Each structure stands twice: as C-alpha cells, then as structure tokens.
Amino acid sequence: MNMHAQPQRTLAETALIDAFGERLSLLPGDGAVMVKRDDAIEAIKHGLPTRRVESWHYTDLRRLLTKVPAFEAGAVVKALAPVLEGSAVMPVLNGVSNAKLPEIEGVTVQRLSEKLTDGSVAPGLDPYGDDDAIGALNTAFVADGYFVDIADGAVLEKPVELQNLQAGGQSHVRLLARVGAGAKAIVVERQAGEASEDGEALVSSVSQLVVGDGAEVTWLIVQEQPDTATHLAQFKAHIGKDAKLTLFVMNAGGRLVRQEVVVRTTGEGADFKLRGINLLAGETHTDTTMVLDHAVPHTTSTEVIRNVVTGKARGVFQGRINVHQYAQKTNAKMACNTLLLSDDGEFSTKPELEIFADDVVCGHGATVTEIDHNHLFYLMARGIDEKSARGLLVKAFVAEVIEELDDEALVEALEERLDGWFSTHG
C-alpha cells in the first residue's frame, strides 16, 4: 500500500476500518491468517490509493470509493445457469460457498472457509506489491470461496464455472485453483449480481491460479455486475514450463470496476494470452490493469484488449510487461483498441515495457477510432438500416477477439453474452 500520510480518513476508509473491528470475531482463520488480516487492515489504515500512486493514477480509489455498504446482503441470490452449457457450477452466494461440492473426476474441491480455518492458505494472502489495495481489502475480509485442485494429467470434459454472485452488501471472495502437470481445463469465473434495494454493493474477489508444467488452461472472467456494484478484482497466475494459459476477460457491468491481472511465467516455454473486452456504458468507471512478468527465458505472450465506450463511461487499460534480465528470447505483443462511440466517453491506455534482457521481441500499440464510414456505407447499401449496421460493426469490433478463441462452444456462448449487452445498451 502507499505510505502517504492521509490528512483525514474518508467515510469509506473509516467504514472499512470499523467494519473490520466488528467482523473480526466472525472471520474464519487461524493465527497465521489473522496476522495477514492485521497487516492488511494496517495497510488500509494508511489510506486507499490516490492518483498520486502511479498504478492507481487513472483510478483514484480514495476519491471514487465514496460509500461502503453494510455487510449484510439486501436479498437472497440464486445460482445462475452457466455461461457454457453442461458446466459444473460452484456458486458463492452473497460471499458464502455451497456446502454441497460437485463430484468431478480428477478434481478435488474444498470450501475456502475451511482452508482459512486451518490456515493452509495463509501464505497466499500476502500482497503482491506495495500498492496492492485490492489484495489488502480482500485479505482483511475474505471469508469464503473455493479451492479447486485439478490432478496431474486430468483432462476435464466439462468446464468448471465458479460463480461469485451478490445481492448488495459486501462480499469478499477468493477462488483458488491448481491445475496439475499436463492437465487441461476450461474455467469460467462469473462475477455478477442483482441490484439490491438500498442500491450498493462492494465486492472484492481474488483468483489465484497455478498452471502446472505442460498444462493448458482457458480461464474466462465474465463480469456482469449491476451498476450499483463496486467490483474490485484480481487474477493472479503462475505459468509453468511449456504450459499455456489463455485468460479472457469480459467486463460488461459494474459502476466502479478494477480488474487486475498479475501473471508470471515461471517455466521455459510458457505461453500467456490475454484477451479482453470492455463494454462500457452509463456513468461507469472500468479499469483493467495487467502486470506481466516474463521471469524466465523463452516465454511468449500476446495481449489484445478491445473497448467499446458509450455514454459518459470511462475506461482504463494499463499493461505492464516486465522482462527480467535472464528472460532472453521473450516474445511479447500487446494491443489495445478502442471504439469511442460518444463524445462524453473516455478511455486511457498506458502500455509499459520494462526490459532488462537484450535478446527479446516486445511491442505494443494502441488505437482509438470511431466507426468506419466506408464500412457503414457498405452495410447500408445492402439494405441494413443505420442503427442495425452500426450495431453489427460495433459487435464485429469486439467479436474478433472472441472468435480468436477458436472453440465453437466458447465463441457462441460469449457472443450470446455480447448480444445480451448490446440488446440493453445498443
């Protein structure tokens, strides 16, 4: 966390610190976990990050987090039909996991509350850097979630869908997964909720994934929070030798959203793909921040982010690639393309490459465009009215990223989510 002395605590900071005192006795965890929680709340006492903290420059959390709701949810919430048909669904409802765990061959699932109680997750509760506000908030309050262990060599026939659903109040959830060597899995991380009566929700969700040597994982984050929600999320992963991780992030909701992606290649031959779609509407603020460490030689990555900005929405993409000194032959490419559809919308892109090795290929590019008038004319000249033609082109702009996933069931399911968004915001 930042160490700037704040002149006076904000209402939100005070509310969080008070809530910690009240909740402490209810939070699961042994001594080791409690030490981490204490450190985390200390960090919050130093103040939430402001724009003066570099990694939070475009998302001044201290200013933007104006209210912190009470802990209790506004209503009950039910598990949703999965994004991918036939998935094994594991719901966390208003911050509480389901006691009934699914039985999947090659997969062991545990409730996270148990792993907090026995202290086995304590080492994973450390922050990842100096300004890890999301990590601190989550560590202080996390009460439940799941730990999913996929055995070495297991090839999952059905996707796994982890659902984090809320109906107001606060929920702080961790989703941990280990994918064993040579295993293959598709995991959907669903982040959604219902607008609650009193209208506020604060969600922190931290996912931690270890991809074993030679394993292949496709992890899809589908975030469709209501516009009453503050959604602070983090996805952290280590990718082993010759392992592949494709992370797809779709942000299509939330009032104040920050999705951090913190990835490190830990074995030679590791490959990381980040594909992101931000669909921004209304008066919302959505920040995707990636920190990728190419920590060993011969690892590759590509990052493609596509944004559609409407209304008075603001979006941020920060992509930082660190190539370590010994990480020769790194190949990394990053692109962030934005379609700006309104005069009041805004998108900020900050690519950063920090390269300490001398034999690498790294590149980045960013564009901001409007709808191509030649394309619009072509579609209209075939009888498609202007509104539909614009809709087709906007959808095409983001659908390109989805189609790259090259899995028909995935592509169809995600395009359905897209259509859902366009039908309410188009």
Added chain:
Amino acid sequence: MLEIKNLHARIVDDGTEIIRGLNLTVKAGEVAAIMGPNGSGKSTLSYILAGREDYEVTEGDILYNGQSILEMDPAERATAGIFLAFQYPMEIPGVATMEFLKVAMNEQRKARGEEPLKVPEFLKRVKEAAASLSMDMNMLKRPLNVGFSGGEKKRAEILQMKLLEPKLCVLDETDSGLDIDALKIVSDGVNALRSPDRAIVVITHYQRLLEHIVPDSVHVLYKGQVIKSGDKSLALDLEANGYAGVIGEAA
C-alpha cells in the same frame, strides 16, 4: 425505371464538381453500359446512385420508378431495390459473411412486409447462388470479404446481388481484377438476372465485359456528362478508335 435529369454533384469535403449536368434514362429490362476514360465520373455516379454521403447533389434529380431518391439514405434505396456492386468491395473483419447475408436479406424482406427467411430456406438459397458462381461455401464462413482475392470479392458481390434480387443493378467495374474464367462466371451470373422488370447499369472501361454482357445501350461519360449515346456498336467503335474521337466530336 431510372431517370437522371441534369444532375450536378460535388465532393462534400472540397467542393469539387464531378457530375456536371448528366442526363440518362434506363428503362426496365434494359442493360445500359456506361463507358468513359478515367476521371470522367463513372464511379462517382455509382456512389451517388447508392447514396454515399461524401457527395452532394447540387442540381437536378434522380428518379427511380418516377420518385426522387435524393432524400433517401443508402439503406432505404437498397430496400427499394437499388443495388451497387462495388468496384472495391469493403473488407469488414468480425462480420461473418453468412450472418451479414442473413441480416441483409431479412432487412429487405422486412421493408417489403415479408416474413424473415427460415434458416433452411436461407441456406438453400445461398448454396444455390454460390454453386452457380462456382463459389466455395467455406469462403462464406470467413468474415465479410476478408482475405478474399480480387476475383472472389467480385463474385461475392454478384452473389449478394442474386440473393437480394434488386430491380436496378449498378455494376461498377465488376470486370476489373477478373481473369477470363472468372469474367465468364460473373457475366453469366449477371446475364441470369436479366429480366423484363429489371434494369442493369454496367460501368466499365473496356469493351471486353460487354462481349459477355451484351448491352442494349451504350453511353459515354466525359467530364461528368453523357456526351454520346448509342447501341452496342458504339462500344466496338470506342474499342477500335479510343475515346478521343467521341470527345473531339462533343467538344
């Protein structure tokens, strides 16, 4: 079917006048060829007929079935039955060709008060039309025109024309970029659309295309005006003697 009366039009951006008092009448059932040297305004005319916003009509009128189309946007013109086969069809990444065809066909049906096509009927029509143009259905699985060769793009234009069944077809240099075999396939496709209630305007540089699509009338466009009209022999005359003679005559 099409009456262009004393048309004057300019480029919106810089005000350059391209069409300068153009008159042309094309009747239902007629195939009219428009020829002319580079820069005479041929492509501009096709864009103006389709309703491209980059051009502004300053004088005159375009009547389609007796009604002025100047106030209609490109989509309205298309649903009314006007079709432009582009000289350079646009590549549109992310828009699936089949999806595009379905949306276009159904939008036009909707405008005519018809029910949307059921999927099997839609597929049947596309398959038949593609087969008649020797097009591989796999091509249609790709995004619209993306990675198509020049010839494939032109075939795709004719495919759309067949499926949308327009009443007034405007073909802008459909022959450019085609080899002899493709030229024959595309021409056969156009000829199959000839009918007493349909007019076809073929814009071309060369007589070559007109050997395959035999026109009823030929019009020479120069500096934004039709300077000479005749029957198909005019095209042969132009091929033999070039534009210079006709231009000299008019001047």
